[in-house]
Amino acid sequence: MHPIGRETRIVEAESLAAGYGQRAVWRDGFFSFGRGEFVAVIGPNGAGKTTLFRMLLGLQRPFAGSLSVLGDEPRRGNPRIGYVPQRHLIDSDTNIECLELVRLGLSGKRWGFNPFSTRDREDALAALDAVSARELAHRPLGALSGGELQRIFLAEALVSNPDLLLLDEPLSNLDIRRETDLLHLVNDVVRSRGVTALLIAHNINPLLPHLDKVMYIANGKIATGKPNEVLTSESLTALYGVQVEVLRDPHGNVAIIGVEEHHGDVL
Ligand SMILES: Nc1ncnc2c1ncn2[C@@H]1O[C@H](COP(=O)(O)OP(=O)(O)OP(=O)(O)O)[C@@H](O)[C@H]1O
Numbered sequence: 001m002h003p004i005g006r007e008t009r010i011v012e013a014e015s016l017a018a019g020y021g022q023r024a025v026w027r028d029g030f031f032s033f034g035r036g037e038f039v040a041v042i043g044p045n046g047a048g049k050t051t052l053f054r055m056l057l058g059l060q061r062p063f064a065g066s067l068s069v070l071g072d073e074p075r076r077g078n079p080r081i082g083y084v085p086q087r088h089l090i091d092s093d094t095n096i097e098c099l100e101l102v103r104l105g106l107s108g109k110r111w112g113f114n115p116f117s118t119r120d121r122e123d124a125l126a127a128l129d130a131v132s133a134r135e136l137a138h139r140p141l142g143a144l145s146g147g148e149l150q151r152i153f154l155a156e157a158l159v160s161n162p163d164l165l166l167l168d169e170p171l172s173n174l175d176i177r178r179e180t181d182l183l184h185l186v187n188d189v190v191r192s193r194g195v196t197a198l199l200i201a202h203n204i205n206p207l208l209p210h211l212d213k214v215m216y217i218a219n220g221k222i223a224t225g226k227p228n229e230v231l232t233s234e235s236l237t238a239l240y241g242v243q244v245e246v247l248r249d250p251h252g253n254v255a256i257i258g259v260e261e262h263h264g265d266v267l
Pocket residue numbers: 020025043044045046047048049050051052086263264
């Protein structure tokens with residue numbers, strides 16, 4: 001546990017805009033996430049979901065507006081944030097062991113420095129246990145399946161016991177059983193450790209039973225709130241100014257129809 005920094009607002013954005021060069025990707029973002037909230041971030045390709053994560057990680061400055069993360073300005077390398085990126089570039093001849101990769105998630109530890117202390121090893125093994133992957137500890141990364149890799153990267157993100165977890169499409173590559181397992185796992189981490197998790201996905205439906213909030217990014221705008229408040233025809237139609245239909249089947253599955261893909265607007 002952290003002796004300081006028990007702030008209740010984990011992420012807070014006002015009038016936030018994201019963009020590259022002269023081009024805004026989205027704007028007018030007002031949102032706030034508290035401790036222990038599970039948030040899905042959804043929206044079409046190119047809407048600016050990964051860009052949001054890059055700003056939270058301090059890799060990119062806000063285009064406009066203000067953003068605070070864990071009570072402070074976003075900064076690079078913050079060990080209180082666990083991050084699983086969207087793409088993993090792992091060659092099949094990568095022979096780093098899973099245990100070693102997970103250890104890299106410990107703050108301040110880098111390849112070549114710091115011998116593997118007993119404590120580090122225990123922490124890394126515990127993180128592998130948390131994702132049910134201890135048996136992969138000594139397997140080379142290059143020899144893992146896509147789904148196994150996703151779990152190892154999640155272990156790396158969890159090993160430093162973060163307060164904020166950013167998961168960029170962790171469900172891609174997973175079969176239905178693994179998808180269900182991973183969502184339960186993230187949900188357990190959120191509920192038992194009070195971690196705030198933002199998870200980017202293309203299909204909201206498997207997430208709905210677990211979510212506290214949803215953030216919908218499309219056409220340069222963002223809607224955030226409880227799923228049954230945001231995911232309605234009325235609220236999305238009002239936000240986007242075009243007719244948006246939110247359809248639900250008898251099982252509660254949602255489909256969103258009518259929001260075009262957005263290619264940004266030049267200021
Ligand atoms: N480094 C960059 N320089 C300029 N434009 C960029 C850069 N990175 C991303 N973009 C553009 O910003 C927009 C948002 O990209 P982003 O990666 O955030 O989308 P996304 O919602 O994560 O999409 P996907 O679902 O495909 O992962 C896209 O139009 C993309 O082309």
